[in-house]
Amino acid sequence: MNLAAPADGVKLTDSQRLDWLRLIRSENIGPRTFRAVLNHCGSARAAIAALPDLARRGGAKAPGRICTAAEAEQEMETARRQGSVFVALGEPDYPARLRVIDDAPPLLAVRGKLDVLKSPMAAIVGSRNASAAGAKFAAQMANELGAAGFVTVSGLARGIDAAAHRASLEFGTVAVLAGGQDRIYPPEHNDLLAKILERGAAVSEMPFGWEPRARDFPRRNRLISGMSLGVLVVEAARRSGSLITARMALEQGREVFAVPGSPLDPRCEGTNELLKQGANLVTGVDDILSVIEPIAGRPAELPIEEPEQEAQMFTDGPAADERSRIIGLLGPTPVDIDDLIRLSGARPAIVRTVLLELEIAGKLHRQAGGRVALLG
Amino acid sequence: MNLAAPADGVKLTDSQRLDWLRLIRSENIGPRTFRAVLNHCGSARAAIAALPDLARRGGAKAPGRICTAAEAEQEMETARRQGSVFVALGEPDYPARLRVIDDAPPLLAVRGKLDVLKSPMAAIVGSRNASAAGAKFAAQMANELGAAGFVTVSGLARGIDAAAHRASLEFGTVAVLAGGQDRIYPPEHNDLLAKILERGAAVSEMPFGWEPRARDFPRRNRLISGMSLGVLVVEAARRSGSLITARMALEQGREVFAVPGSPLDPRCEGTNELLKQGANLVTGVDDILSVIEPIAGRPAELPIEEPEQEAQMFTDGPAADERSRIIGLLGPTPVDIDDLIRLSGARPAIVRTVLLELEIAGKLHRQAGGRVALLG
Numbered sequence: 001m002n003l004a005a006p007a008d009g010v011k012l013t014d015s016q017r018l019d020w021l022r023l024i025r026s027e028n029i030g031p032r033t034f035r036a037v038l039n040h041c042g043s044a045r046a047a048i049a050a051l052p053d054l055a056r057r058g059g060a061k062a063p064g065r066i067c068t069a070a071e072a073e074q075e076m077e078t079a080r081r082q083g084s085v086f087v088a089l090g091e092p093d094y095p096a097r098l099r100v101i102d103d104a105p106p107l108l109a110v111r112g113k114l115d116v117l118k119s120p121m122a123a124i125v126g127s128r129n130a131s132a133a134g135a136k137f138a139a140q141m142a143n144e145l146g147a148a149g150f151v152t153v154s155g156l157a158r159g160i161d162a163a164a165h166r167a168s169l170e171f172g173t174v175a176v177l178a179g180g181q182d183r184i185y186p187p188e189h190n191d192l193l194a195k196i197l198e199r200g201a202a203v204s205e206m207p208f209g210w211e212p213r214a215r216d217f218p219r220r221n222r223l224i225s226g227m228s229l230g231v232l233v234v235e236a237a238r239r240s241g242s243l244i245t246a247r248m249a250l251e252q253g254r255e256v257f258a259v260p261g262s263p264l265d266p267r268c269e270g271t272n273e274l275l276k277q278g279a280n281l282v283t284g285v286d287d288i289l290s291v292i293e294p295i296a297g298r299p300a301e302l303p304i305e306e307p308e309q310e311a312q313m314f315t316d317g318p319a320a321d322e323r324s325r326i327i328g329l330l331g332p333t334p335v336d337i338d339d340l341i342r343l344s345g346a347r348p349a350i351v352r353t354v355l356l357e358l359e360i361a362g363k364l365h366r367q368a369g370g371r372v373a374l375l376g
Numbered sequence: 377m378n379l380a381a382p383a384d385g386v387k388l389t390d391s392q393r394l395d396w397l398r399l400i401r402s403e404n405i406g407p408r409t410f411r412a413v414l415n416h417c418g419s420a421r422a423a424i425a426a427l428p429d430l431a432r433r434g435g436a437k438a439p440g441r442i443c444t445a446a447e448a449e450q451e452m453e454t455a456r457r458q459g460s461v462f463v464a465l466g467e468p469d470y471p472a473r474l475r476v477i478d479d480a481p482p483l484l485a486v487r488g489k490l491d492v493l494k495s496p497m498a499a500i501v502g503s504r505n506a507s508a509a510g511a512k513f514a515a516q517m518a519n520e521l522g523a524a525g526f527v528t529v530s531g532l533a534r535g536i537d538a539a540a541h542r543a544s545l546e547f548g549t550v551a552v553l554a555g556g557q558d559r560i561y562p563p564e565h566n567d568l569l570a571k572i573l574e575r576g577a578a579v580s581e582m583p584f585g586w587e588p589r590a591r592d593f594p595r596r597n598r599l600i601s602g603m604s605l606g607v608l609v610v611e612a613a614r615r616s617g618s619l620i621t622a623r624m625a626l627e628q629g630r631e632v633f634a635v636p637g638s639p640l641d642p643r644c645e646g647t648n649e650l651l652k653q654g655a656n657l658v659t660g661v662d663d664i665l666s667v668i669e670p671i672a673g674r675p676a677e678l679p680i681e682e683p684e685q686e687a688q689m690f691t692d693g694p695a696a697d698e699r700s701r702i703i704g705l706l707g708p709t710p711v712d713i714d715d716l717i718r719l720s721g722a723r724p725a726i727v728r729t730v731l732l733e734l735e736i737a738g739k740l741h742r743q744a745g746g747r748v749a750l751l752g
Binding site for chain 1: 509512513635636637638639640641644645648649651652657658659660663
């Protein structure tokens with residue numbers, strides 16, 4: 001089974017989709033753990049059945065809460081009434097570029113026109129308290145990207161985000177939400193969202209009813225960059241959310257673009273810093289198109305993953321001494337899984353199983369680039 | 377005799393200085409031809425004596441006008457009364473970095489404090505119709521460069537130039553003029569110049585009484601960049617003089633710095649373009665210092681020149697067939713002198729002599745990087 005595409009190009013059955021929803025809504029299951037446990041157990045249904053045992057072996061005092069079938073059905077029903085559908089990783093409607101990021105959401109709740117997710121996309125992000133010039137420039141870029149066949153992705157925030165969405169309504173634009181599909185932030189953008197949905201879409205990985213908290217915005221930002229060929233940062237103060245999106249774009253191998261601005265304007269500190277670090281300098285849409293047009297035609301590249309030859313053959317659990325040897329190598333400082341395998345002398349499948357158990361027990365954090373750390 | 381330093385570290389006698397002034401003020405003698413003919417003839421006095429014959433052999437219908445001893449004495453006297461001194465290329469007071477450019481002026485008329493020319497320098501240039509923010513930023517950089525031990529060089533123009541000079545008066549600042557020392561442009565900057573001269577200097581290669589014309593400003597700009605370790609362009613429209621200074625800085629191997637600005641402000645088009653081309657992005661003085669401080673301590677590098685072993689041994693003029701063969705290889709498209717030597721099969725000294733004759737006859741233009749072209 002290919003980890004990167006659990007249901008490559010094939011639609012899930014309703015029953016599979018429900019299992020996927022249950023699994024991703026269960027405690028201690030994030031996108032990376034979802035992939036690992038799906039790979040380990042072969043299906044979401046088998047994974048759900050295995051969770052209590054895996055958590056116990058990982059040393060959980062009490063197993064994490066599992067989303068019930070009734071709860072998942074309830075969320076499905078709420079979604080349908082509200083006009084959202086769940087698109088699974090690997091299904092034809094799932095955004096092609098997003099599919100290949102390390103922590104791609106197994107399910108996206110999508111409202112609006114699904115087709116728009118098949119277009120090549122470019123993100124435009126920036127300050128909430130944008131200058132008039134910044135907002136105008138963002139609008140100009142969004143509109144010209146649209147005319148050139150690129151869908152603008154942004155975060156529905158005030159300022160730059162809203163300007164970019166508004167200027168590209170006619171081409172279809174994608175808003176990525178930090179909360180559930182029924183928890184729009186900021187609330188005054190409900191009208192804008194309604195216009196977006198006419199030709200574009202709103203996307204969320206969060207459960208219905210989820211009120212976005214501060215930490216959900218950086219998490220959401222990885223989807224904005226992940227769906228896009230590149231991210232244009234129009235105005236950004238130092239330590240702003242837009243810079244997080246830019247950093248994620250780099251980690252995901254996406255292009256980063258920044259608009260230059262006066263050193264005397266604090267709203268340009270972050271963008272100028274990006275330029276110093278090598279971001280593409282943008283004074284017109286051609287500066288973006290010249291970079292993303294050549295790559296738009298290429299298929300999204302799958303990250304290189306180790307083949308999982310052993311996974312199918314290995315059915316025994318790890319022996320107690322192997323488990324404790326592996327756990328002994330872990331600590332709060334992230335380590336490479338490859339190093340763990342080498343240092344422990346255990347078979348890769350054994351190491352992966354121990355890590356999965358710890359993850360499901362809520363004791364391990366899996367980071368970008370195949371690194372893991374024990375949680376305090 | 378070393379071309380790059382006709383009087384390396386040694387002061388000229390009064391009589392030599394007068395000869396140098398006569399030679400550089402004579403028709404068809406620019407800085408590059410000055411070097412070539414000085415090298416060919418051994419001294420300025422011998423060169424002056426040889427000019428009519430060289431011009432005749434170069435095919436001049438009438439030889440170019442030679443500045444008389446009386447005229448040169450008159451200019452010397454005017455300079456002295458006005459408080460200017462003539463500093464010759466290679467003398468201790470001549471700016472160290474300027475000395476090594478391809479077309480360094482043989483003589484500089486300097487007013488003010490000569491000592492300031494020995495400090496490491498950085499140029500600040502930009503729009504005449506600067507924005508308030510641009511002028512403020514230029515002032516800030518000039519002041520902070522001064523505090524860090526760097527003398528600010530600029531062109532005494534309105535806008536950015538004036539802001540940079542004003543903010544660095546206390547450290548000594550250098551104004552490079554496009555006209556003669558007695559023809560200040562713009563005239564309303566006479567007061568500013570008076571303040572500059574208290575601790576800094578004004579420099580000109582042009583004759584006394586020379587009213588600056590449009591084409592003298594780009595010519596002057598090579599001195600601004602040539603004296604400096606690097607050039608900061610603060611605001612510059614497309615096709616502005618500041619971009620010429622930046623181009624010259626690149627040709628001279630100097631660092632180019634640019635301040636980012638809004639793509640919607642035409643005053644930032646040129647600077648943003650420089651950044652796209654790889655100029656160092658500046659949002660604070662550290663962005664400049666981190667680049668120029670490490671190179672400030674190094675001696676100015678002399679451009680690599682071919683050794684002139686033959687020059688002393690060769691006394692015969694070129695034969696008529698050699699001369700016509702070399703001239704036949706020339707045209708309005710610039711060619712490398714090295715290619716001419718190779719293609720003509722003539723000795724390097726012969727080729728150089730023919731070129732010098734053509735130059736003095738006003739028929740040849742010598743460009744940067746050892747390239748020559750016939751004038752229409």
